[in-house]
Amino acid sequence: MVSELWAHTLTWADVDPARHRFEMDADASEELAGLVAPLLPSPEVARQERWRSLHPVTGFLAGRYGRWACGWNWSVGEGDVDGGVVGVWCCSSHSVTSPDATASLVVEALREWRGWLEDLAERFTALTPPGNTPMTSTDPWYWERACTRLVTVVADRTQADSGWYGHCMQVLRWFLAYNGIDEEQAQEIVKNAVGGRFGSWIAPDVLVVDTVSSRFASGLGEII
Incomplete structure (x- = not known):
């Protein structure tokens, strides 16, 4: 993956919620899932290829919402990206199932990642x-x-x-x-x-x- 879409390289300017608006109600979640589903790999794809096959999803999210969104699958532990905070997404080898189910999980993971960034912004203000x-x-x-x-x-x-x-x-x-x-x-x-x-x-x-x-x-x- 190119460095621009690598979560470890994100700066505060990239992720600051004050600079990048994001609203995701039920209708928007459903719409986004519908857009993501066609980009997802089949669960039959070889395990070692699934991570690479998620790159189009990451690129789409970053293009739509801003570079901050590339952290959507930065899961806890040895997932797609090592050492993150996202709990709802495990890794491409386990979280990729049917397109519809996986697309909903992608949206939930993106919302969890955004929630973490908003939480940090509040903590920064308080500290x-x-x-x-x-x-x-x-x-x-x-x-x-x-x-x-x-x-x-x-x-x-x-x-x-x-x-x-x-x-x-x-x-x-x-x-x-x-x-x-x-x-x-x-x-x-x-x-x-x-x-x-x-x-x-x-x-x-x-x-x-x-x-x-x-x-x-x-x-x-x-x-x-």
Whole structure:
């Protein structure tokens, strides 16, 4: 799959719900399922080919709603895309059945992914220091608290399963972008803070989270 449709490469600008409107009532869900169904592979397609055969679905959703939609099948654990939060879609090898049933599942998965993005936006607002910019507060407590809570919620939603830390680091970068930190700086801050301290199939303990959160705040302090 091209990088433009790879969920791991999504930026906050790509997924920010405030920039990308999305409404999905019952009628819209039915309409979307009808459009998706003809794009779906047959369940008889060889298992190793099913993932590739879903690319047209991802491309269609991203073209219709915005690049954020390419995360629709970023499922928990070792699914189509490793280490995500979507629970209703398992993976192409198990979730692809009849076109109608699979199309409805695609719509439900897209809505779940969008709900996660909207939840994050609300959390970012609540966790942002007073003044809505890091330049207005040098108190590391705000940033330590934000990091701790975001790591905790991502570990919970991903079930700390395979590759969960990739999305966790992405969410931390998104939070920094929400607060006006440019992408390159955000990448460096998060990389230095996490530094290989997270691993697959294990949620970080309190000491690890505290260490990462402290380093996260320190990294921000260096640019404030």
